[in-house]
Amino acid sequence: MATEPTTLGEGDVRAAADLVAGLPPTAAVWCTGLRKRYGRHQAVDGVSFQVGRGEVLGLLGPNGAGKTTVIKMLLGLVRPDAGEVMLLGRPAGDPRARVRVGYLPELFRYQPWLTATEVLALHVRLAGLRVPVAEQRECLALVGLAAHAAERAGDRVGGFSKGMQQRLGLAVALVARPEFVVLDEPTSALDPLGRVDVRDLVLALKARGVAVLLNSHLIGEVERVCDRVVILDRGRVAAAGSLAELLGQREVRLELTAVPPAAQDRLAAAGVVDAAGDWVTVALPADDDGTAVPDLVADLVALGVRVHAVEPGRISLEERLLGILRTGAEEPR
Template identity: 45%
Template sequence: MEPPALALHTENLTKTYRTGFWLRQKVTSLNQVSLTVYGGETFGLLGPNGAGKTTFMKLVLGIIRPTGGGGTVLGRPLGDRLIKARIGYLPENPYLYESLTGWECLELMSTLHQVPRSVQKQRLPELLDLVGLAQQAARKKTLRRYSKGMLQRIGLAQSLVNDPDLVLLDEPMSGLDPLGRYQVREIILQLKSQGKTIFFNSHILSDVEHLCDRVAVLARGELLAVGTLDELLGSGQTYQVQGRGGTADRLAEWIDNLAYQGGFWQGQLRINLPEFVQGLADTEAELLNLNLERQSLEEFFVQQLRQRGYTQSV
């Protein structure tokens, strides 16, 4: 099998700003970040506020230029103007013309992307239906009368008017209520089913865990970890066990964090499962419950920050 195509690749990407009255102070927003995103995958970039997530996305889009390093987007160098026609982008706080209706907004964006009128007639209704704004009331309502969730959805629709190969979403669930977050998640899952490459920043870890094929953790401009959830969190070979009978001394040989009271016990299995089951068979202990578990993405995220001394970010 051929390896998957690279949608995005960066090598030692660095961005340093100069600050202060005489611009003599340097602040490194991104420090030698090397990252690869494959075609057709959904990739989540995690990090606390100020981690450098938006800076990374602006560098990918060519809005700002790197201080060091480089990379490619869909096979072209960062900042290449020609590649922008194949990218969709939703900023964290989309600035849209409030006097336009939802339909007019998409019409304007399609025209700016030079989408033919004949294609617009078919694509715009499909996009409004995708984001749940196909009703006449929503199409004709001006954007100043849209709720936060509706603005986020029309913003997502405008990022898709050019039928992009790569979709970049900056905090797409930011400020949304639970229903709004659910709706945006469903839209991203639909785009994923269409084979789109989706890259999004977020600090809402439950959404990332639900949606992404791979994730990366960024803090203070440095990349701390990259991988699939199984690679980062483990494949789930930790067992929580509960039972009764036996002796605490014998059970402590097999179980970590053993709690033993009134003949009942529970804890975390230390040895492999077949060995444990065989050991129980040789005692009077009885296994009542067995659960396969692994740490959550939130626990992993906090652990990564604390291990590297980012206590103020947690």
């Protein structure tokens, strides 16, 4: 049984410092050179990345890319053939690190004869922690199951819908006050309202300084909540970075008519990257705080330009992901 986390001893600190030399102190998870082979299949091949405290990292890639294997190696559930992992300042296999991790696996099953309240109580005991009953109820409320637990306390998990079981899985992942949370397809069985709830939950964890690793096929959800993204393909890191780095320069497309010379000068100063017919594409500054487009449109209107349409010109994360994967498929391995 796992024990409560204790203060790092001098030897622990020294070992961690030797292993993660140069690692920012905010990192909750750090891994380098992870490799894992199953028979002839190289599932993971040299994967390296880190997750900072209070950061949401999206893990993307097609089926079979190695995402779940990477997650299991991070959590100490699978031993890597090569590479190193530090989890909350300790080796991944250390129970004192894992007790501070919340994990929602993609496929999970709870004892069908237990109630939601009993499932939470069981996992608190398995974690070796003391979490007051009132706090456990708050966790059920956080995932939208409090009313169900109160009104139908005798209902067994075996009678839950897929969406309710998914919400219970989220509660289990959060009940032990984790510092690092891994969510593997957390919205797979949820309706649109449930997906919004998960999005709000992830942002709330981030605000509390909790590190989150989110694996999801719903690209739009990743784009809304993630600070950085790691894209895996055939066991390797195909691309990694912030959304701004991956999606490239932000642009805006404007449909304009009656453009006098003074307005043409204003557009040129803003940075025209393309012009075709009545459409003009302008690059937005990297440090734009949301005022660049309104200011540009206001200036153009004041100069007598007729503005018919304004559209974002940046590609979506889904388009970027598909482009990376298609390029990788064409390259010899």
